[in-house]
Amino acid sequence: MMQKRVRRIAVSTGGGDCPGLNPVIRAVVKTAILEYGWEVVGIEDGFDGLLGYEGARVLPLTMAEVRGILPRGGTILGTCSRSNPFAMNVTIGGKTQVVDRSQEALDRLARLGVDVLVTIGGDGSMHIAKDLQALGVQLVGVPKTIDNDLQATDLTFGFDTALQTATEAIDKLHTTAESHHRVMVVEVMGRTVGWIALEAGIAGGSDVILIPEIPYDVDILCQKIAERNRSGSRFSIVVVAEGAMEVAGQPHYVGVGSGGSLRLGGIGEQVAEQIAATGISATRATILGHLQRGGAPTAFDRLLGTRFGTAAVHLIARGGMGRMVALRGNEIVDVPIEDAIAGLKSVPSDGELVQAARGLGISFGN
Ligand code: F6P
Numbered sequence: 001m002m003q004k005r006v007r008r009i010a011v012s013t014g015g016g017d018c019p020g021l022n023p024v025i026r027a028v029v030k031t032a033i034l035e036y037g038w039e040v041v042g043i044e045d046g047f048d049g050l051l052g053y054e055g056a057r058v059l060p061l062t063m064a065e066v067r068g069i070l071p072r073g074g075t076i077l078g079t080c081s082r083s084n085p086f087a088m089n090v091t092i093g094g095k096t097q098v099v100d101r102s103q104e105a106l107d108r109l110a111r112l113g114v115d116v117l118v119t120i121g122g123d124g125s126m127h128i129a130k131d132l133q134a135l136g137v138q139l140v141g142v143p144k145t146i147d148n149d150l151q152a153t154d155l156t157f158g159f160d161t162a163l164q165t166a167t168e169a170i171d172k173l174h175t176t177a178e179s180h181h182r183v184m185v186v187e188v189m190g191r192t193v194g195w196i197a198l199e200a201g202i203a204g205g206s207d208v209i210l211i212p213e214i215p216y217d218v219d220i221l222c223q224k225i226a227e228r229n230r231s232g233s234r235f236s237i238v239v240v241a242e243g244a245m246e247v248a249g250q251p252h253y254v255g256v257g258s259g260g261s262l263r264l265g266g267i268g269e270q271v272a273e274q275i276a277a278t279g280i281s282a283t284r285a286t287i288l289g290h291l292q293r294g295g296a297p298t299a300f301d302r303l304l305g306t307r308f309g310t311a312a313v314h315l316i317a318r319g320g321m322g323r324m325v326a327l328r329g330n331e332i333v334d335v336p337i338e339d340a341i342a343g344l345k346s347v348p349s350d351g352e353l354v355q356a357a358r359g360l361g362i363s364f365g366n
Pocket residue numbers: 016081145146147189190191242257258263264293
């Protein structure tokens with residue numbers, strides 16, 4: 001399809017917030033204005049804002065709007081988890097129904113005079129982007145998630161900040177673990193992959209790391225703690241990914257989240273109870289939760305977000321519709337959006353990082 005001349009682009013942030021979104025928005029706005037003279041509008045609250053009942057909620061994004069946002073966490077545009085134009089919850093006559101409003105999304109973008117949409121999001125947002133593109137929406141993707149579970153990019157922004165937060169928490173838990181001779185269990189985010197747990201576990205000098213990719217055996221986990229006690233190290237740090245599970249077990253859920261999907265959580269408390277039940281050590285659990293998504297982005301995430309935002313604008317100028325910017329090694333490249341959603345990027349269970357951890361004596365409970 002011939003690309004028409006670009007005059008106005010829109011930016012939207014979808015899915016969970018994450019540190020680094022504002023640097024992307026800022027870079028898109030500045031590059032679009034300064035290098036190409038395009039207009040930029042921001043869509044508020046992801047597809048919820050585009051499909052707002054009283055019309056699309058958009059705001060002009062000028063240089064003034066993005067001033068000072070580089071170090072700010074979250075997104076100035078607002079976001080909405082699991083809002084999908086192909087399956088929107090609509091309440092009609094007191095009854096909630098799931099309705100396909102994708103055609104309306106197209107009409108609204110056309111009415112707003114948007115030539116190209118920059119969609120910043122994770123796995124869910126990239127699935128929606130691919131389907132919208134199939135309907136004729138001109139768009140490019142920018143990958144974000146603290147979980148680092150998107151294929152086709154070595155890293156997503158947000159991950160480094162979450163890793164830093166989790167590592168600092170492990171450092172702090174060490175002092176109480178050591179003073180009280182306790183086992184401190186810390187549950188971290190990551191959905192169904194163990195990147196945050198694995199990397200924070202190694203960086204924070206933990207003794208046990210439990211990740212979804214390597215189901216654990218509670219006896220082996222407790223043996224490791226007992227061995228440490230016998231050797232004179234009368235405390236242990238256990239890092240548990242929220243999606244971790246026992247051998248032949250199931251992930252642990254705490255309830256139903258927005259959009260009806262199950263919310264992971266509670267495995268940290270379960271592991272602490274399992275260890276305490278053996279009587280080997282007093283045990284406490286800490287759930288880091290949304291602290292990992294908050295706060296100022298690290299320098300690395302500011303830089304990656306900025307590079308992605310700038311590259312997304314250049315990608316539009318080259319006519320690279322339906323593609324996503326990505327990091328390969330230390331280079332910014334672009335890939336078809338389909339490649340990013342061809343399955344999740346899990347931790348290789350015998351990969352270099354897991355082997356390095358095992359070499360340090362860290363147990364995976366298997
Ligand atoms: O995908 C990011 C993430 O923070 C996951 O690590 C976590 O499982 C989920 O989002 C939590 O989502 P919510 O903010 O909707 O509870």
